[in-house]
Structure formats: C-alpha cells, structure tokens
C-alpha cells in the first residue's frame with residue numbers, strides 16, 4: 207500500500223486535529239513535525255510517534271522523504287511556508303486563512319501553477335457531515351436557485367489574545383479568524399458566484415473585555431491582556447454578479463446576552479439552516495414542510511470534519527481525486543476579506 211509521508215508545521219492547538227486525523231488514516235505515515243517552540247514540537251512527536259523533529263521549517267522541507275505538509279502556523283507565515291513547500295516539491299494543506307493579503311495569495315497561487323503541486327485550503331467546514339448531506343439536496347435542485355445567505359457567529363467575550371489579537375501575525379480579528387469560515391461556507395453552497403461588490407464595517411469599541419470578572423473563555427498560550435490590535439466585530443454585505451447576496455456578522459467581543467451561531471441559505475424552492483443544526487425547509491402540495499435530517503451529527507462535528515478534510519487531502523496526494531478546496535478559493539476569500547476591511551476603513555462600497 208502506498209503511504210504518504212507527512213510533515214506538520216506548527217504544533218499548537220489545531221495541529222492536534224490534523225495529527226489525530228493523519229494517525230487514523232492507513233495511507234499515511236506521520237514523518238516529521240516542526241515548531242519554533244522545540245518543546246512543543248518534541249511533545250507532539252512523542253505523543254504521535256513521529257520520528258523527525260525540526261524547529262526550522264526549511265530543514266523539514268529539505269527532507270526529500272516527505273511528500274506533503276500541513277501548515278498550522280500563525281497566519282503571517284502561511285504564504286511564505288506554502289510557497290517554500292511547493293517549491294520543495296511537497297503538496298500542501300494550508301490552514302485557513304490562506305494568508306493575510308491578496309498579493310500574498312496571488313504569489314501562492316502562482317507557485318501552485320508553476321510547480322504543478324497541489325494546495326488544499328483548510329476550509330474544514332466544507333467537509334462537515336451535515337454539509338455533505340446538504341450538498342446532496344442542493345445538487346439535486348431541492349433548494350432551487352440560492353439567492354440569499356446569512357451568517358452570524360458572535361462571541362460576547364472571546365478574543366483569544368496572543369497572536370490572534372496581534373494584527374501583524376493574524377491579519378485581523380474575528381473577520382479573518384471566524385468570518386473566513388462562514389463566508390466561505392455560504393459562498394461554496396451558493397455555487398461560488400462571482401463577487402460584484404462588498405460593503406463592510408468593523409468596530410473597535412469594547413476591546414478585549416479583560417476587565418470582566420468571573421467569566422472563563424479560551425485564551426491562547428501567549429495571552430497578554432495589554433496587547434490587542436484587532437477589531438472587536440465586523441459586519442458585511444457581499445453582492446454577487448448573479449444578483450445573490452450574503453450578509454455576515456462576526457465578533458470576538460460584543461455586549462450581547464449570549465454567544466450566537468446561525469447560518470442559513472435561502473433558495474426559490476427551499477431553504478436550510480446549517481447552524482446550530484441542519485434543517486431544511488420547502489413546500490409540498492401547497493404546504494410548508496420542515497425537514498429534520500436524521501444524521502449522527504446535525505451540527506458541526508469538529509474532529510469528524512477534520513478527519514474527512516484530511517482523508518480528502520490524502521486522496522488528492524495519492525492522485526485519486528482533485529481537491530474541493532483549491533488555492534483559487536483561498537485567494538477569492540482573501541479578496542473578499544480584504545475588501546471588507548478596505549470598505550470599513552474608507553467608508554464606502556468596494557466594487558470588484
């Protein structure tokens with residue numbers, strides 16, 4: 207059986223989901239890990255029985271045994287490491303967002319085309335089982351033409367700090383961190399229409415709410431309450447050339463009574479709620495029908511989605527299929543996100 211030898215770069219929180227998925231795949235040999243933080247890399251190597259440990263990704267890439275890499279580093283290094291990996295002859299699974307800027311995205315895209323290697327963007331939500339189910343309904347025409355989508359992912363207190371709150375390393379706050387997931391998901395389910403224009407707002411009003419007492423929330427390893435250079439919240443309206451539109455709002459911090467998570471798409475024959483759990487609605491015999499798909503995970507199944515994402519990446523590496531998350535989709539999202547930030551700072555709509 208041909209095995210794909212994997213190197214993983216960036217052994218922080220999300221790397222666990224990649225490593226668990228690779229470990230469970232019989233076509234994979236976990237071959238190397240790398241982190242700037244040697245202790246973290248060694249710990250991952252020990253836990254997952256990985257023979258090679260590096261602290262410089264260039265040394266990992268020089269190992270000719272390695273076929274493919276997962277990039278799980280801060281956003282500011284995604285482009286540089288992706289390009290170097292492709293040039294070293296490796297296939298790449300790059301965590302979302304593809305990078306920080308459109309210029310970087312176009313350089314990554316050029317490297318994919320020049321080297322003939324493959325890059326899959328880590329849009330893990332596309333691989334969730336509820337989304338695979340919904341795709342079948344959409345592809346069969348059950349929703350008709352999808353002309354509107356609405357996504358809201360708001361945390362009332364949830365700026366993780368560390369690199370997430372450092373615009374140099376992250377490229378932005380909740381918009382680039384969680385907005386990228388939901389904008390991508392809606393755009394993908396709408397059939398990837400061409401963007402016509404974007405208008406957006408970002409706010410820095412309540413800060414990281416480090417003053418709040420007696421309330422726990424996830425904090426990055428290098429959390430520092432005194433450092434925060436990203437927006438608290440963002441909202442946007444994206445118009446597409448086919449007349450469809452997408453509304454989104456996301457926050458790290460907001461004076462809301464609770465966190466909320468809702469994503470819906472609407473077509474001329476039916477609609478669907480994706481979050482908090484999959485529900486489909488349509489009409490039959492002049493009667494409104496709500497459909498509750500009976501599936502094991504009606505919501506987002508975190509590790510299961512990573513398993514399917516990585517199994518798909520491995521199938522692509524083996525040449526058995528083509529990725530459903532190509533580099534061009536990474537670039538398109540960076541173009542949308544950057545246009546939202548530009549619209550917010552200039553106070554005007556951005557035409558594509």
Ligand SMILES: NC(=O)c1ccc[n+]([C@@H]2O[C@H](COP(=O)([O-])OP(=O)(O)OC[C@H]3O[C@@H](n4cnc5c(N)ncnc54)[C@H](O)[C@@H]3O)[C@@H](O)[C@H]2O)c1
Pocket residue numbers: 215216217218219220221240241242243246261263278279280281283301302303328330369383426427
């Ligand atoms: N798909 C998802 O649902 C999801 C969830 C969380 C994070 N992410 C993405 O994964 C990436 C990592 O996020 P995280 O939460 O694991 O962060 P993290 O801070 O927990 O881990 C990042 C690790 O990368 C290492 N690192 C940074 N630059 C490096 C470099 N040049 N070379 C080697 N190591 C380097 C850091 O030392 C750290 O250990 C981010 O791009 C983030 O957007 C995706």
